[in-house]
Amino acid sequence: MKLPRLWRATGGGSPWPRRIVVLLVLAALVVAGFLLFPFAGNLVQDVRDKLSSPAPIGPVRTVASAEVPGHPVTAAVDGVTNRYWGAPAVGDWAEFGFDHPFRLLGVVIHTGASTNRADFDQQARPTALDLVITSSDGTTTTLPVSLADQPGPQRTDTGISDVVTIRVVIRGAAGLAPGRHIAFGEIEFFQRP
Structure with missing residues (x-):
């Protein structure tokens, strides 16, 4: 077959x-x-x-385009929220330099003059800003950040490597009026250990 x-x-x-x-x-x-x-x-x-667990990292150099007398830019990174950096106007910026390149995991921003609501409303607060992040090779990345008009920490995750400087540029503010300035209670930076 x-x-x-x-x-x-x-x-x-x-x-x-x-x-x-x-x-x-x-x-x-x-x-x-x-x-x-x-x-x-x-x-x-x-x-x-x-x-990884984010680890705080502090800048070694801090400069600003402008600051209100009695409220220097160094108060934005002094580790406490009862002192603040006072910026006169939208468009002002603060730049933070670091002693070595690192991976930036996030930024925590405390807006306003205080965490106490009554004191918080006494000055203007940032509601929009740009994080201009510069890497060791000179490459810049701009991250727009929106902030709620409320006291307390507000976190922005980033995940950018080889960071050497971070510039915070104010793009919008709430409560800005004659005789008032924009208050940053604290700006914290976190790296990957």
Whole structure:
């Protein structure tokens, strides 16, 4: 009895079709790896960020475009919220320099003159700002940040590597009127240890 052709073993066929399929699959994997490599690096950094405990880092240099007498820019990074940096107007900025490049995980901003609601409302508060983050190679990243007009800490997650300076630029404020200035209670920076 003769078996149908599909059931017979094919012993003498050419190996080239199989080799071509294997080569095409390998080529597709190489191209996919090449195209997805930048995303893999970001994914690894994001996973490391999530698994680490953020550590505070303080600037070694602090300058501002303007400050109100009695409320210097250094008060924004002095570790307490009962003193504050007073900025006269929207558009003013403060820049913070660090002694070594680090991975910035986040920034915590305390707006207003105090955490006490009655004192908080005595001065204007920032509601919008830009974080202009400069890396060690000179690359800058600008992150727009919206802030609620309420006392207490407000966190912004970043995940940017090789940070050496951070400039905080005021883009909007609530409660700004003649005789009042914009109050920053505290600005905290957190790195990946």
